[in-house]
Amino acid sequence: MTEGNFVDYVKIHASSGNGGKGSVHLHREKYITKGGPDGGDGGRGGHVIVRGNKNLWTLVHFKFKHHFKAGHGEHGSKNRSSGADGEDVYMDVPLGTVFKNSETDEVLFEITEEGEERILVEGGMGGRGNWHFKTSTNQTPRYAQPGVKGQEVDVTMELKLLADVGLVGFPNAGKSTLLAAITSAKPKIANYEFTTLKPNLGIVEYRDFQSFVMADIPGIIEGAAEGKGLGHYFLRHIERNATLLFLIPADSNDISKEYEILLDELRRYNPELLDKERLVAISKCDMLDTELMDEMKIELDKDFANVPYMFISSVAQFGIQELKDKLWKMLNS
Ligand SMILES: Nc1nc2c(ncn2[C@@H]2O[C@H](COP(=O)(O)OP(=O)(O)OP(=O)(O)O)[C@@H](O)[C@H]2O)c(=O)[nH]1
Ligand SMILES: [Mg+2]
Numbered sequence: 001m002t003e004g005n006f007v008d009y010v011k012i013h014a015s016s017g018n019g020g021k022g023s024v025h026l027h028r029e030k031y032i033t034k035g036g037p038d039g040g041d042g043g044r045g046g047h048v049i050v051r052g053n054k055n056l057w058t059l060v061h062f063k064f065k066h067h068f069k070a071g072h073g074e075h076g077s078k079n080r081s082s083g084a085d086g087e088d089v090y091m092d093v094p095l096g097t098v099f100k101n102s103e104t105d106e107v108l109f110e111i112t113e114e115g116e117e118r119i120l121v122e123g124g125m126g127g128r129g130n131w132h133f134k135t136s137t138n139q140t141p142r143y144a145q146p147g148v149k150g151q152e153v154d155v156t157m158e159l160k161l162l163a164d165v166g167l168v169g170f171p172n173a174g175k176s177t178l179l180a181a182i183t184s185a186k187p188k189i190a191n192y193e194f195t196t197l198k199p200n201l202g203i204v205e206y207r208d209f210q211s212f213v214m215a216d217i218p219g220i221i222e223g224a225a226e227g228k229g230l231g232h233y234f235l236r237h238i239e240r241n242a243t244l245l246f247l248i249p250a251d252s253n254d255i256s257k258e259y260e261i262l263l264d265e266l267r268r269y270n271p272e273l274l275d276k277e278r279l280v281a282i283s284k285c286d287m288l289d290t291e292l293m294d295e296m297k298i299e300l301d302k303d304f305a306n307v308p309y310m311f312i313s314s315v316a317q318f319g320i321q322e323l324k325d326k327l328w329k330m331l332n333s
Contacts, residue, residue, distance in 0.1 A: 017045030017086030019147025020073035022127035045123030046070025046086030124148035163215035166241035171219025
């Protein structure tokens with residue numbers, strides 16, 4: 001996925017089809033004088049239906065198509081024949097898409113499973129034909145129901161990525177480099193802050209053809225929860241991740257402090273984020289020699305008594321297999 005085509009917020013307009021009219025018809029046939037009412041029912045108007053598709057990762061396909069209109073039901077006709085239902089229209093969306101009414105901001109529903117279907121706007125019911133209205137006192141009703149009109153709605157769609165592992169770290173911590181090292185994703189990497197402007201996802205191939213999904217989001221800085229930097233806009237993408245992988249570079253001035261700041265930002269954004277399993281990776285450790293690493297371990301063992309930590313280097317491929325093993329265990333425990 002390249003930077004440009006990741007879209008996680010779109011507005012669309014959807015309208016369902018009108019129900020067809022019920023028919024007013026009296027049966028006529030040679031030699032039968034009073035055939036009675038035989039007007040059929042109108043067909044149902046088409047629905048606009050939303051469907052979860054696990055192969056989609058962005059809402060980019062709605063950028064250029066944002067009007068969805070289902071077909072109208074056909075009118076009923078003689079011989080009690082019902083009109084055909086209007087054609088339903090399907091919208092495929094990635095798992096983790098939240099639907100909101102654009103006017104009221106009310107959450108309508110969210111799609112989280114493959115193949116899950118929800119009706120976004122319901123088609124109008126078809127009207128009943130006149131043969132339904134025949135009574136003992138009115139043998140030839142000249143009345144049938146009109147179809148119910150379709151509805152229109154303005155909808156906002158927001159994507160919350162459903163990755164298994166979410167990367168959390170300051171800008172320049174090496175998040176994208178790690179994603180590039182363990183998945184076939186090709187995120188932009190550079191030695192400046194906020195290189196990543198939009199989330200990237202990658203599939204981590206694990207032993208025996210198994211895999212899990214990792215999300216790289218823009219760096220989080222102090223104050224992110226209040227809207228500083230880009231992080232706050234993307235923090236919602238780690239709300240769904242099962243596990244959070246904190247990345248803190250080995251050359252950080254104060255590794256524990258950096259970790260606390262990150263935790264604090266998550267807490268302020270949504271305290272539930274702290275309920276997730278966490279793992280801390282000290283990145284870029286190719287810059288350390290073993291002596292220095294041993295010294296750091298003494299301190300880190302104290303500071304990270306309650307959360308597992310490990311040393312990695314994406315560049316030197318150090319600790320990468322152990323990292324994958326550890327994540328896999330956490331995800332499957
Ligand atoms: N020596 C060394 N440098 C690394 C390693 N991983 C990343 N870097 C360097 O660190 C810098 C930042 O890397 P990125 O992967 O872009 O960092 P990021 O966390 O994605 O940064 P933002 O997208 O800005 O949040 C780049 O110059 C990388 O080459 C590593 O394992 N060792
Ligand atoms: Mg990046």
